[in-house]
Amino acid sequence: xxxxxxxxxxxxxxxxxxxxxxxxxxxxxxxxxxxxxxxxxxxxxxxxxxxxxxxxxxxxxxxxxxxxxxxxxxxxxxxxxxxxxxxxxxxxxxxxxxxxxxxxx
Amino acid sequence: xxxxxxxxxxxxxxxxxxxxxxxxxxxxxxxxxxxxxxxxxxxxxxxxxxxxxxxxxxxxxxxxxxxxxxxxxxxxxxxxxxxxxxxxxxxxxxxxxxxxxxxxx
Numbered sequence: 001x002x003x004x005x006x007x008x009x010x011x012x013x014x015x016x017x018x019x020x021x022x023x024x025x026x027x028x029x030x031x032x033x034x035x036x037x038x039x040x041x042x043x044x045x046x047x048x049x050x051x052x053x054x055x056x057x058x059x060x061x062x063x064x065x066x067x068x069x070x071x072x073x074x075x076x077x078x079x080x081x082x083x084x085x086x087x088x089x090x091x092x093x094x095x096x097x098x099x100x101x102x103x104x105x
Numbered sequence: 106x107x108x109x110x111x112x113x114x115x116x117x118x119x120x121x122x123x124x125x126x127x128x129x130x131x132x133x134x135x136x137x138x139x140x141x142x143x144x145x146x147x148x149x150x151x152x153x154x155x156x157x158x159x160x161x162x163x164x165x166x167x168x169x170x171x172x173x174x175x176x177x178x179x180x181x182x183x184x185x186x187x188x189x190x191x192x193x194x195x196x197x198x199x200x201x202x203x204x205x206x207x208x209x210x
Contacts, residue, residue, distance in 0.1 A: 001185060001190070002184070002185040003176065003182065003185070004183055005181040006160060006181040006182075006183060007180070008181065022158065023158040023185040023208075025156070025210065028133055030210070051128070051130070053127065055111060055206070057162075057181075071108065075112070076111040076112040076113065076162075077108070077109070077110050077111075078110070079107070079108045080106060080107040080127070080128040081106065085106070101160070101206075103135055103208055105130065105135070105210070
């Protein structure tokens, strides 16, 4: 059985945002994302065919949506992002690891 | 967009274990479970048609499997339980809320 800890074994190379596959099958993907100040390049958007449920477990981040609204996420905060809801990561805390749990379903 | 916080709005009635649907579609279900000392009745087993990825976010718990093995979970610990892997919750901390995030997929 695959086991682990969401707060452990953080990637050493924090220059890049890291995406780690934890579980999934078919179109379902459960992943941990670790950010350290990265954000989505200006003008780029995530526009996904399926919904994404995302929770922030550590750190802090701000999502932006193409209607101009934003959503600040602190530990424990989650959002269920519908398919084709264009969004981007506007900001992540520069001085700590921000740990996300994302479920694409 | 449905948003919330995994550590907030804990159920007031903690006599029963509570299961809250957070997101999902089709066979995918993302839920928060809050336990306060409850466990699976002796002799009962979870035996599920699909896999379940479960993470413990607060508190402490111990899972038992029908090969006699156990797995203690502390905050951040996760396990990807295969379909038809018979398991039960042997113990949850009696003096605090144990918060689980479960993804049935």
